Amino acid sequence: MGSKRVAIIGAGVSGLTSIKACLEEGLQPVCFEQHDDLGGVWYYSDDVRPNQGAAMYRSLITNSSKEMMSFSDFPFPKDTPPYLPYHRVYTYLQDYAQHFSLKKHIRFGTQVSRIQKTEDFDETGRWEVRTVQTGHGDGEQTEIFDAVMVCNGVFARPYVPDVPGLSDFAGVTMHSQEYRTAQQFTGKKVVVVGAGNSAGDVAAEIAQVASQVYLSLRDGAWVLPRLAQAGMPRDMMLRRVLMNMPEFIVNKIIKGEANARVCHDNYGLTCPAEPLKHSVMANDEIGYRFATGQVVTKPQLSRFTQHAARFADGSTVDGLDAVVFATGFNLAFKFSDESLLPSKADDVNLYKLVFPAELTKPTLSVIGCLSTIGAHPPIYELQARWAVRVFLGLNKLPDKETMLNRIRSDKLELKQRFGHVKLQMLNVPYRDDIAEEIGVKPSFWRLLPRDPKLAFLCYFGPAFSVQYRLLGPHPWSGAADHAKSALANTLYPFRSPALDKEQPFLSLAKIMKFVLLLGVLVVVFNRFM
Incomplete structure (x- = not known):
């Protein structure tokens, strides 16, 4: 199992976390990045690069705060301000890649020109991946991989x-x-x-x-x-x-x-x-x-x-x-047949927006093919963790008809919500759905006897990404401590030591106040609605 090779297309946020997820499970990732550096949309250039999707403007500030957008086991430095200019996110991604030794698995300046099933796909699930050096149409190379993770992002083609x-x-x-x-x-x-x-x-x-x-x-x-x-x-x-x-x-x-x-x-x-x-x-x-x-x-x-x-x-x-x-942007999978990865949202048939339901072998995943209100990196990370476990058979997908029924149901809900099929999911419910597949969803009842405060923070407090390293496969030893301090860390750069000492009491008081308010709302709702 550990010798399986996985092709990863793109070294942006979803590509980097896919490399790490592969390494975590003993797989051999090979990431193809068409440009000369990692970071994807977070890499700034004065001009639009060839085949580039979304790009940074100089004044861009993150819309998500640092503790909400960080990867689950690699928080931003404590003295980082809550909201970040783009270059600090780019630095964070570089630090992430260095900390987990990801760069050596990336082939820069290499563009994927084609992916297709091998002739024995129905038996092996393998893929033929063709690549060229960026800017050179000739010299195409072909390699065989056991699985493919498509990480070129949802912001692919300007609309x-x-x-x-x-x-x-x-x-x-x-x-x-x-x-x-x-x-x-x-x-x-x-x-x-x-x-x-x-x-x-x-x-x-x-x-x-x-x-x-x-x-x-x-x-x-x-x-x-x-x-x-x-x-x-x-x-x-x-x-x-x-x-x-x-x-x-x-x-x-x-x-x-x-x-x-x-x-x-x-x-x-x-x-x-x-x-x-x-x-x-x-x-x-x-x-x-x-x-x-x-x-x-x-x-x-x-x-x-x-x-x-x-x-x-x-x-x-x-x-x-x-x-x-x-x-906004449209989807674009230039390296794939439309029948496999369509460019129109209406035609996308991805089970939980990750796995093509029509494949006879679940060896291709799409990471980051959605938008949401809230931080995207924790979603991509969970998708990648789930995908590699499916590749290895550690997690099983349902049968084809069950997946297609779920896809039809999801599309119907999206049409009712937005008037058309828009690949936008509710942030926390979608995250928790994928986390449940992996076995890492933070459970209030499992955490309660072990650590009551942590259990209450996970349910009543902000849904920090670190909470997905508390339970299940590949936990982080520092997850519990960081989950308890994440709220205080958010404003840490601006707080005095005296205020920091008060934070634990204030957090507990706010939690109890919130619980009381929730109880009142439930009573009112049941009585009058």
Whole structure:
């Protein structure tokens, strides 16, 4: 078993954690990275690199806090601030690769041109992987692998909507993938299109130098600042206790938090869909830009002319200089047949968004083919841990029909939630679902007799990734201590020693207060609903 070779496509976040997962289980990973360094989307370059998907802009700050986005057994240094500029995440990934000796398993400057089943696939489950040196079309090499992990990411191909008249527009047209700084928009009139995190970041930054910025929203947006009460990171809301509440309560909490900072009706952000059925824009600056008139919201674009943009409400912006589409990305698996890995979300048939259900042998996995509200790295890590255990037969997949039924059910739920098949999952429930497959989901009842405080923190506190190293295969000896200190570590760089001493008592008091509040909510819900 230990001699199985696994091909990994891409050395970004999902590729790195896949290498580590393979090594953890005694497999031999070979990672193919088309560029000259690791990091994927977190590697900054002034220009878009060949075949690059999403890219960094210089001002980018993480939308997830350090303790929520770290890998389960490799926390950020304690003195790291809660939110990070992109270059500190890149450094973290380099440190991760060095700590676990991952780099020696990466072939840089090597592009996968083709993957296909071997002739004896139905017996062996093996794959033929063809590669070329990046920038050279000739000299293709072929190797045989026992399994393949596709880690080229969901942010693969920039999507630009087909707006009538766009080809006639005489101004600057770009996708946010190309955006680096606001300098080129100084004194310009600019439309930014999109309702996600990048759209908010780009609009708010350009507004500081442009003459006017318009933010075009198809169906509104839910805007949440990164910081919540007392300056705690907003993503600390991602708790199992909240995710187990009725959805309307969770939506009500999110809407209340969003409108406390920016009244969505007053600023043209009104969204017909509930927060859990829509994208959320994490942004601290955009509210000020609305309030000062530097950014004005507009509905969906309907047409461009040579120097103007028209919107769905009939309004027009004349003298337009530029449009930036922050409209997301499409899937792209150029190295695979569409029948195996389709490029349209509607056609993707991945069991729990990891395993193609139609394969006779479960030796191919897709890591990171989803989006979520919250941190992505812990999800990718769990997917990778599950995948390698399936490769080895340590975990079993259900039969084909059961998997297809689950896929159909998931697609139906996504259509009901978003109006179409959008590969976006609820963060903590999806993580826990994959963790349960592996046997690492933190169990309140299993932890309670061993460590009551830890059990309460795992259920009532933020769902930190380190909690997936407490139980099951490949636990981390430092997991329990770190799980207890993660909340305090979040603001550690700014706290005085005196406040640090008070933290354990405050944490326990807050947990008990939360339990009491939950009990009241349950009683009210059962009595009046």
